[in-house]
Structures are given as C-alpha cells and as structure tokens.
Amino acid sequence: MRGALGGPRVLLRRLREVMAEPVSAQDRLDKIVVLIAANMVAEVCSIYVLRVDGTLELYATEGLNRSAVHLTVMRIDEGLVGTVAREAESISLSNAQAHPAFSYRPETGEEIYHSFLGVPILRAGNTLGVLVVQNRAHRTYTEEEVEALQTTAMVLAEIIASGELTSLATPGAEPAARRPVHIKGLGLSDGIGLGKVVLHEPRIEVIKIVADDVPGELARLDTAIETMRSSIDTLLEDEGVARVGEHREILEAYRMFAHDRGWIARMREAVMTGLTAEGAVERVQSDTRARMLRMTDPYLRERMHDLDDLANRLLRQLTGRAGGPEHPELPDDAIIVARNMSPAALLDYDHTRIRGLVLEEGAATSHLTIVARALGIAAVGHVENVVGLADPGDAMIVDGVGGEVHLRPPADVEALYQEKVRFRARLLEQYAALHDLPTVTRDGVALELHLNAGLLVDLPHIEETGAAGIGLFRTELQFMIASAFPRTNEQLRLYRAVLDAAGERPVVFRTLDIGGDKVLPYMRAVEEENPALGWRAIRLGLDRPGLLRSQIRAMLKAATGRELRVIFPMVSVVDEFDKARHIVERELTHLRRHGHGLPERVLVGVMLEVPSLLFQLDELLARVDFISVGSNDLVQFLFATDRGNPRVAERFDPLSPPALRALKLVADAANRHGKPVTLCGELASRPLEALALAAIGYRKLSVSPASFGPVKAMLRELDLSAAAALVEPLLADGASPASIRPRLSAFAEATGLPL
Template sequence: MMRLQGIAVSPGIAIGKAVVIGQDSFSIPREYVEADAVEQEVARFREALQVAAREIENNRDLVTKELGPKSGAIFQAHLEILEDPKIREDVESLIRNRQYSSEKAVSFVLRQFAEMFRRLPNPVIADRAYDVLDIERHLLRALLGQPHRSLYHLTSPAVVLARNLTPSEVANLDRKMVRGFATELGGPTSHTAIVAQGMGIPAVVGTGPFLTEVSGGDIVIVDGDRGIVIVRPDESTLREYEEEARAIRAFITELEKLRDLPAETLDGTRIEIYGNIEFPHEAALCLQNGAEGIGLYRTEFLYLGRSDLPSEEDHYQAYCEVIRIMGDRPVTIRTFDLGADKVPVQLGLEKEANPCLGLRSIRLALRYLPLFQTQLRAILRASVCGNVQVMFPMISTLAELRQTKLMWAEVMEDLAESHIPFRRDIPLGIMVEVPSVAVTIDRFLDEVDFISLGTNDLIQYVLAVDRTNRNVVNMYNATEPAILRLIHHVIQEASRKGVPVSLCGQMSSHPLHTMLLIGLGLRKFSVAAHSILEIKKVCRSVTVQQCEALAKRALEMDHARDVQALLREQLIKLIPAFSRIM
C-alpha cells in the first residue's frame, strides 16, 4: 500500500482502477524547412491556429453550458492567448528568419511564454504556465494530426492518474466513467482545480512523483477532502473508505429532507441562512437548498477572463438574472473587490510588492471612478426588479465610507435627471474585514443599514498571515482568540445599536463553527450553496443556551488548537455524521 499526501482541490471520495496517463509525447518529424518552403510553412501554422481555435471554442461552449460562465471563461482566456498577435508574430518570425518548422517554432515560443509565468512570485499567476502548455498541445496536435489522449474514451469506471492535467483535459472527462483524478503537479488555485470543482469530480493535485510506481488497473483511492491518494490499499483501508463513502451518501440524502424546513434551534430561535454566490447560475442552487436570500453576490467575475471592460448593460443583465431567480428574497450585491489575486488585465495596473495591502477593492473603485459609476448605475437600475441591498468591501476609514456614499448619491441624482427608474430606499452596508473598522465599529454603525463580517480577509489582516502563501497558511486560523474576540465585539455592538449583522466568510460555511457563532450572538449566516443544508442541520440540533456555554468556554481559551478540539468534540457528539469532515 502506498499513501501519498497532496492538495485537496475538489471534495469527495473516489475508488476505482487506475488509468495512468503520461505527458503527451510529440515527436517533431523535422526541425527546419527549406528556404523556398517558408511561406508554405507559415500558411500551415496559420491553418493550425484556426484548428486549435475551433477546438478551444468547442471546449469553452461545452463547459459554459454545463458548468456556467466561471469555468467557460478559462477557455475564453486560452483563446485570447492563442490569438495574441505577439505569439503569432514570434512564431512566424522564427519560421521566416531561422527556417524553423512550425512545430519547433510553436514549442519554442510557447515554452518561453510558460517559463515567464513560472518565474512570477504570485503562485496564482505562476499556475497560468499550465494553461500556456495546454495551448501548445492544441497547436502541436493540429500540426501533427495527432488525436487527444484516450482518457476521454474510457469504457469502464476509473480513477485517472497523471503528471498533470490541463483544464481542457479535465473539462472533456466523461463524468460517468471518471470517478476522480490525482496529479503529481498542480496547485489549489489552478484552473484545473476550478474546473474539477465545477464538475464535482473528487481530485487531489501536487502529490509529487509517484506514477512510476503505479500500474494500470491498480486499485486507487482519491480522498478529495483530506488530499490523500492511496494506491493498492489493503483490505481494511479499502473497506473503511467504502463504508465512509456509503455513509456520506446516506447523510446527504438525510440533509435533503431539511430543504423546506426553517433553521430554527431546539428552543425556538430563528437563524437566517443566506447564500454566497460568485456567478448568476448559482442562485438557483441556493434557492433549491432553501436559502432565504443572497447574502453575498460577488461581482468580480464580470471583469475576469475577458479582454474588455464590462458594459453597464453587462452588469445590469447579470444582476437582474439573480434578482429574478430569487423573487422577493433579498439579494445583497457587493461592489467589485478587484486587486490582490483578482487583477483585471484591462486596467493595466502596475505590479505591487504587497497587493493585499495595496490598490484593491473600494480603493480601486474610488481611484477609477468611471468604472465604479458604471457598476453603481447598473445596480440602481436593477433595483426596480426586486429586493436589492448593496454592500461595499474593504472599507477601512469613515472618510472612505462617506466618500463612497457620496458617489452613490451622485449616481442616483444622475439617473433621476435622466428619468431612469430606480429605488431610493436601497439598504447600504459594509464588509467588516479590516481591523480598523472592527475595533471602531460603533462609529460605523451609525452610517450604515447593515454590516457583514468578511472573515477571510479579517483573519489574514489581524494575524498578519497571507492566506495564499503556502509557507504560512497553517497559521491562518479562524479560531484564534483575537479573531473570536473581534467577532464577538462586532456582533455585540451591532446588536446594541439594532443594526443587522451577518457573517459571509468561509468560516460561516463550515459546520464546525456554527455553534460557536450562534453562541457569540450571530443570527444570520451567509454561506456557500453546498453548505446551506449542513449549517441548517446544526442549527436545528442545538439550543442557544448550549451554544452560549460553548462560546464562553472558547473565549476563555488561549490557543486556536484548543478551541478547534472543543468545537470538534461537541459537534461530533451532537451529530456523529460530521466526523467525516472534521
């Protein structure tokens, strides 16, 4: 039995026979062409460009149809790289000036391009090197007439093992046959990981070298929750995982019975559960799982994976789509949180030494006012379609909040002068994710209609830990005493002033934290769509008194690990089925 630890990127358990896929091996038949054949070779390259573009377009359309625009945008970005004039010019220059064959020129140019990405310090951007190599393979297949690797034509269920899989390869996997996959390379922020999550295929990446020790047909377990890959498991391990998989399926079936029931504690306290969404199509899943509204509608997707800036109409249609799906339920639209690891290429922003503390989010919006005004106009126009709220991210000072509200008022007046209908009574709120706001929250509560704790950023700023840095990510912990005390302080102050408060960070989506947050006074959760039923299950299994006693003990502890142990013990004691995800 061989046990490997990698990076969990898509949850679930997959058990099956291994199909081992090596890297594409392209044998370039000739490296140079005769001088009088140069133009013919250029024409052959251009024809390959068209073939590759059609192949990528088909991937884009297929993935967009099945998984939504988030995953489809990955392949639109591939298409834009393929159509980059610089790449075309460099390849054709090598053919004409050095008499390279098309295959040699394509491989030379795109591997240089990929290496440029690999050298970048930001791991999110560095992972784009795999996208460039995917494009190289498209072009070489077109030039050499070689078909795709045969992993798309499996005849029996299997677990795919590979050195690396590109986004297009994952998107073309047969979900009926591929139970899961594991790769030697890859990271948690890669596009391959995003596509796997969207397709619901259990996946582990970044295990390090192991393919030479695996044979096709070996039984393999991929644990997409813990990031574990087990090759040739012994009987007891295999039996344990099979039982675990059955238990998970049974638990999911049990949770589905809660869809139409309220999130009410055993002693009658009503807890509101809203959904977090990144793309319009996710609203339907939130509704299906019983969400009472959308507590966080992220809008960055409108700017990413495209070469131009979204128009006011693009914004308007995206907002109206969600508002119509949710009916009379509230939809909280967060203005764009661009910058840091979500950098729109259209703005040509200069590289920053510390982007998480730089020009991002509301700071970026107030620097690029026309960009901000376009979004605000669209939100106001869409407000007549339903129950809209607006939330501003990354506010750090009262002056910043007041400047933002002034801009909001100016846009309203512009619309009024143009006789464009909108609602004037839209509630305005802020994300509490910067320590300066959390500490002085009493000053901000007088100027907003609601607040939402954004724990993802709040944790990294309070603890001085970059949550995307693998070297310190183990220090990023939601149960550190300083975090718990800040959350408690914010909730207490909001309650004292009668201002609604929710929590929309990842912390709220994990059932481990539900009892603690209820005990700290939280009565409104905004969670990922797939977590709604789990959080509802916890709410309906406890009393507020139990939760307050738990929170009191947690606040008295000195170490995050002790808090986690306490929460785990109490949750599993209450609902043993949750032991799987602890």
C-alpha cells in the same frame, strides 16, 4: 564508445524497429538487450524494472544466466542496481565488486564481470527501472558511453510506461510505472470524485526522438533557445513589470536559468548522441527533475518548477505550439490535475464534466478553492509531484474530505469509494428532507442561512436548498470568465437574473473585488510586492470611479421596483465608505433625472475584512445599513499570513481566541447598534466553525451551496445556550488556549452533533 561510428544513432533506430515488431513483450526485451550489448561492445546487458512493491526485478538479460530472469529480485536499498534506482543517478565502475554497495547474486553468474555501468530509466523524473551493461575487463566507461546508455534508457521508459510489461508480472509485483499511488494532501473542497485524469497543462508528447540529421537538430535547438531567451527578455522589459521587488527577482532568476551554460550543454550533448532536439530537451528535463525531486532544500525544489517551465517552453517552440498549452478535451468524468491554476482557468472548463481537482500547490482559503467549492468540485491540494506521476486518462479518486488522492486505484479501493459516494448521496437526501424546515436550534434560537454565489450556475441552489437568500454575490466572477470587460447591459442582465431567481429573498451584491490574486485577463496586471495589501477592491474602484459607477448603475437598473443591497469590499477607513456611498447617491440622482425606474429601497453596507475597522465600529455602524464579515481576509490580515501561501496558510487556526474575539467584537457592536450582521466567509461553511460563530452571537451565516445541508443539519441539533456557555469562558481575558477546536469537537461528539 567502442561501437561503430554513429553507434548510438544506429542503436536508437534499431530499437525503434524492434518496438514496432508484432512480438511479445518478453521477446521485445530479449531483442533489445542483445542490440544494446552488441552496440556497447559489452558482454552483459540487463534490464531491471521497478515493481509496485518497491523492489527491482530482472526482466531481461544478455550475458547473465537466462534462468535468473524474473527470478532475481532486489530491494531498492540493496546493491548497485538499487543505488542507481534510489538515487536516480548513473554509476560507472571499473571494479564493481570492490564497491561497498555491491550485492552478489549467485543465480546470475555475474561473478566473472568486473566493470559496471548502470543508468536509471526515468520518465518525468520518476524512476521506472535500471539499465545495466557489464564487462569482464576492468574497463572505464567513457562519458560518451554513459550518455549513450542514458539516451537508450529513454526508449525503454516508453515501453515500461505503456503498461506493455504488466502481462509478464505476477499479481502484486507489476511494474511501478503503472502502480497504484496513494498520496496524502490537504483537503480543499469537500466531496468525492471518481474519474479520469486531465492534465491542465498537457505534457507535450515527443513523437520523434531519433535524429536523422544531427547538425540540423543542433541548429533547431539553438534557434529555440534563442527565441525562448528573447521572449523572457521582452517580458522583463515590459513597463508593466515592476523594476524592483520579489516579482522582478523571480523573473531575473528565470532568465538566469534560461542562460545556464550547463543546462544548454547537456541538451546539446544529448542531441550529439542521436536524439532530436525535442528528445534531448525531454531527456535532460527528466534527469534534472529526478535529481531535484530528491533534494531536501525547499528553495531548490521550488526551482524545479522554473526548469520545468523552461523545458516546456522549449518543447512548445520546437513542436510549433509556441502559443501555449492547448485546452485539453474533457471526458464526462474529468479530474483536473495541475501544479496550480487561477480561478478564471477553472471557470473556463465545462464544470458539469469535472468530478475533481488535484493541485501540487493550493490553499484552503485561496480564491480557486472558493470557486471549486461553489461549483461543488471535490479538491485536494499539496499533492506532491502529482503532475509527474499522472498520465492523461489514468483513473483517479479525489477525496476532498480526507485530503487523499488515489491514482490508478486497485479495484477494492475503487469499490470502497463508490460506496462512500452512495453514502454521501444518502446524506444529501437527508439534507434535502430539511428543505422546508426552519433553521432553529434545539433550544429555540432562529438563525438565517444564506448562500454564497457568483455565477448563474449557482442560482438553482437557492430553490434546491431553501436558503433565506444570497448573503454574498461575488460580482467579479462574471468579469473573470469574460474575454472582454462586460458592458453595463451585460452586467444588468446578470444582476436581474440573480434577483429574479431569488424572488422575495434578499440578495447582497459585492462590488468588484479584483486585484491581488484576481486578475482580469483583459486588464493590464499591476505588479506589486504585496498584492493582497495593494491596489484592489474598493481602492481600485475609488481610483477608477468610472468602473465602479457603471457597476452601480447596472445594479440599480436591475433592481427597479425591488430592494437592492450592496456591500463594498476592502474598506479600511470610514471615509472610503462615505465616498463609495456618494457614488451610489450620484447614480440614483442620474437615473431619477433621466426618468429611469428606481429600486424600491437601497441598502448599503460594508464587507468588514480589514482589521482597522475593528477600531472604528461605532462610527461605521452609525453610517451603514448592515455589515457582512469577510472572515477569509479578516483572519488573513489579523495573523499577517498569506492565505494563498501553503507554507503559512494553515499556520493559525481561525478557531483561536484572537480570531474569535475579533469576530465577537463585530457581532456585539452590530447588535448594540441594531444593525444586521452576516458572516459570509468560508468559515461559516464548515459545521464546527459555524457552531463557534453561532455561539459568539452570529445569527446570519452565508455558506457555499455544498455546505448548506451539513451546516443546517448541525444547527438544528445544536443546544446553542450550552455551546455559548462552553465558548465564552474560553474567550475571556486570561484564558488563552491555542485553539478552542479540540474543546468544540469534544462538545460536538458528546452531544451527538452531525459534523
């Protein structure tokens, strides 16, 4: 560039000095444009800020008419400045007025300037404004000058993002960096949460962006890159990583990005303009994110996450936090914001402080969602770019019912949701009033409502709701939150506490359902191409009988003198049930031989979730004491749709005839054999779906604690014979609507059912 040698580095230091001065926001901007113009040897330097209404406002200028400041406003689809903001790409022209996008603004007096260089002011890939320099001469700006101006824009992004400029704005025209954002997503867990943003993986704050020693910063960057590459190579060489398959391909793509010469070159060039290694990584990450956010190709947009991860690895390396993201502190009203996370990661937080969960990914039937519902946390998924838009401490509203997220909500929206929270509280009071009333339909059919549970924090819900018992206790959650494999005595204490809390009410313990997306942190993960169909649940238990035996022994000891009910998950053939039941008999013999107390009665059943059992029902029902239907996996396997994949998880409706016919087949067979059957999947936790289940013959449902009141209230108002008369013809041969949901919804509305 034309300034003195080392001009960009000098400019960055002087900008830092101006930012530290105790002056007004406008004075600060006025000084900054003068500094940039002088350094760039430009006759004009202007700062345009993107406003909440989507327009760009001139906030400061050196060279144009000062009277145009805060007067000149243009749409984002207007002019060269609008093009830079919209595309998040720099524009350099020697004759700007000849460009078709040029928009003349007479109040600025810019008609005498011909050359134009505009760069977007970016933060986390989001456009906050545009920085422009202009000259009278038909000048071609060099790549070095473009790079230098982009680097300078980083400093301006900090000023805009801080909210300092809000005082200069008129109401309704504030800078968009702190604008309210309303995003529609997918409701995962009912409820409404108002609170403050906590990023699950906090962005690493780059404190120092101006380099004191450029060669030294280049060396730091190169060292961090080599360390990162080495760690990825080590991961790929790990024997636990599959040699072929999708997982391997993803890691190979990850390594390819880490060796991308263009990416490395851009970071090195950024250091050469005067940035520290950290500043260079952050700037290139933001530029890349801005471009990829505007791409329509879903594959390329997915790769944005890979590049984000790589950049964050580098930043952790450079800032001495290579051990990984630190666990953020939680305020009393935390809203956890993440791209995605495991159930164990959510359970690692103090859930009493969490008001909501917001994910860029997530699916309605994922295990993370199930845990969120169990904890009563409002959750919304598919919230695009929320990690880039939200800052720690931002106010946020999570509407798990409507699937909406309000970031930095205006006062009227916040007041509206506070009223909604009060309304929900009144509903909960109404549900509480049903505590001692039986779950009997209007036409006199008695049903049993049980609870799904998996943690000690779930146990008070038994008394609170008046549930008939625990229809499903997910024992794996204890294993997922532990730092080491729970010993038999630790398991025994948990199971005994569950039985004590239930009193005379029945409890159904499901043996370990690990594998797939439920990986224990202290066990070596086994990479599989199709983990949901792989080595998990009873398959793992039968192959590692010591694991299953220790759990069964703990359950039997905990139930001394009481009834014990156990189900085995993921059973595919009757022979697997026979082998699992033999382990129970063997442990009973062991306890009897060593003089231990025994349960008063042991009932053993199956979690029916694999479609193959639909064709073995008579053989199975001759052996089991009861059946529990796991609708989450059963529907997933019926339609061959990965319930953790947001692209297909909602593709098929569980209220479609194929799914309901399969479920009815089980209920009819169980009734024919005189064996109890309970549906304990998430399907039972939604009132409309619970209506359908009751209509096809289910008299025992196990639901999440948060769903207990709504489902019970609906069932008590239901005319079950009328519902059955509606549903049965819709499932008959030859009647094949895509879904019976619309007909059920119309029935519920016509009969005044509370949904």
